[in-house]
Amino acid sequence: MNILILGDIFGIPGVEAIKKNLPKIIIKKKINFVIANGENAADNGLGITKKNAEDFFNAGIDVITSGNHIWDQKETQNFIEKEKRLLRPENSLKPVPGKGSNIFVANNKKKIAVINLMGNVFMKKSDDVFVAAKKFISEVKLKKNADFIVVDFHGEITSEKMAIGYFFDGKVTAVVGTHTHVPTSDNRVLNKGTAYQTDLGMCGVYNSVIGMNGENSLKKFFKDTSAQRHFPAEGEATISGLLVEGDHESGLAKKAEQIILGGSLQERS
Numbered sequence: 001m002n003i004l005i006l007g008d009i010f011g012i013p014g015v016e017a018i019k020k021n022l023p024k025i026i027i028k029k030k031i032n033f034v035i036a037n038g039e040n041a042a043d044n045g046l047g048i049t050k051k052n053a054e055d056f057f058n059a060g061i062d063v064i065t066s067g068n069h070i071w072d073q074k075e076t077q078n079f080i081e082k083e084k085r086l087l088r089p090e091n092s093l094k095p096v097p098g099k100g101s102n103i104f105v106a107n108n109k110k111k112i113a114v115i116n117l118m119g120n121v122f123m124k125k126s127d128d129v130f131v132a133a134k135k136f137i138s139e140v141k142l143k144k145n146a147d148f149i150v151v152d153f154h155g156e157i158t159s160e161k162m163a164i165g166y167f168f169d170g171k172v173t174a175v176v177g178t179h180t181h182v183p184t185s186d187n188r189v190l191n192k193g194t195a196y197q198t199d200l201g202m203c204g205v206y207n208s209v210i211g212m213n214g215e216n217s218l219k220k221f222f223k224d225t226s227a228q229r230h231f232p233a234e235g236e237a238t239i240s241g242l243l244v245e246g247d248h249e250s251g252l253a254k255k256a257e258q259i260i261l262g263g264s265l266q267e268r269s
Contacts, residue, residue, distance in 0.1 A: 001110060001148060001246035002029060004259070005176050006036035006061075006239065007183065010204030010211035011045040011232030015055060017203055017239055017262060022059045025261070029243060031060075033106040035114055035150055036241075037178040038086075039066035040202070045211055045232045047072030050079045053086055063087065063104055065116040067154030067179055068124045089118035089154060091132035093125060101136060103146050110248075113146035117164070119155025119179075129153075133164060137171050142251040148173040149251070150244075155179055158198050165196045173253055174244045176200050181210040183240045183260065193252030201240035206264045208233030238263030 004025070009018055018036070026034065038061075041052040047069050056064055063085050070076060070088045080086050080098035090100025101115035115136050118126050133151075142149055149172035153164045161177040168175050170192025176199075177184075183201025190196050202211055209217035212230045219227035239262055245255040260268040 001106070001108070001248055002031050003112070003148065003150060003174065003244045003246060004029065004031045004034045004241055005150060005152070005174065005200065005244065006034070006203055006241035007200030008037045008040045008178055008181055008202040008204070009056070010040045010181065010202045010237070012043055013232065013235060013237035014202065014204040014211075015041055015052060017237035018061070019055055019059050021239060021261065022061070025239070026060045032108050032110070033104070033112050034061045035063045035065060035152065036061045036203070037066060037152060037154070037200075038064040039069040040204070040211065042073050045230070048076060048086070049073050050075055053079070053083060057085065062106070063114050065114065065152040065154070065178070067116075067118055087114065087116040089116050089126060090136065091117055091127040091129050093127060101140070103140075110147040111145075113140050113149040115149075115151050117151060117153045119153065119157065119160045121160050122156040129160075129164070130167070133167060137168065142171060142173070147248070147251055148246045151175040153177050161198050165190060165194065169194045170252070173246050173251055174242070174256070176242055183258070183265075185258070187242055187256045187258045189253045189256050193250065195242065195244040195253035195256035197242050197256065197258070200242055201260075203239045203241070204237050205233040205235040206238050207235055236263045238265045240265070
């Protein structure tokens with residue numbers, strides 16, 4: 001079972017890279033299921049539009065996760081209720097439209113549960129993420145309710161992400177971090193069999209400041225009055241993610257391979 005999990009897709013360059021390259025990656029790597037974080041897909045890098053979601057599904061993405069920018073495009077509140085393949089954080093403050101987890105079917109008919117969680121430290125206020133994680137795994141069991149389970153933890157700090165990985169180890173197929181837009185090199189299979197990476201990075205332009213135009217970002221940091229509102233950098237985007245090989249018998253991970261393709265980062269695949 002090959003599950004591809006992609007980091008935050010950022011702005012027009014990231015969207016175009018996915019549309020152009022993902023179908024080929026799916027064929028080449030024999031991918032059965034694709035999950036991607038799409039909360040930065042809008043043209044300005046903030047939020048996701050219905051058109052973005054449609055483009056992603058057409059390119060081969062099966063489930064879109066999100067995070068603190070999920071509501072930056074007003075239209076999202078309208079279509080997320082009907083579009084079950086778009087998830088918002090499970091521990092979002094209620095009431096809120098949409099769902100934070102669901103069970104989907106891969107192209108090989110296997111059931112895959114996906115949950116989107118958001119960290120509590122240096123993030124928008126949300127319910128206790130560890131309480132939400134514990135509740136979820138008490139209700140959705142590996143090899144009972146789903147053949148495979150994937151967790152997207154959208155958070156700022158490494159310790160919180162690693163703690164979630166430690167908590168879920170042996171209970172789910174994979175735990176991946178998103179949000180920082182910087183890929184970490186700690187991809188591995190944890191002691192009890194769960195694939196893990198602290199942050200997948202972004203599918204966006206790395207010659208930037210986490211996807212935004214570098215020169216304008218510097219003006220912001222220097223409090224230059226000529227600085228404009230943040231806008232995405234231009235250029236060739238890098239596709240960043242993790243390819244997880246799942247074991248059909250246990251539902252746990254056999255391999256966790258970092259994927260970095262195109263753009264300015266050194267390729268790994």
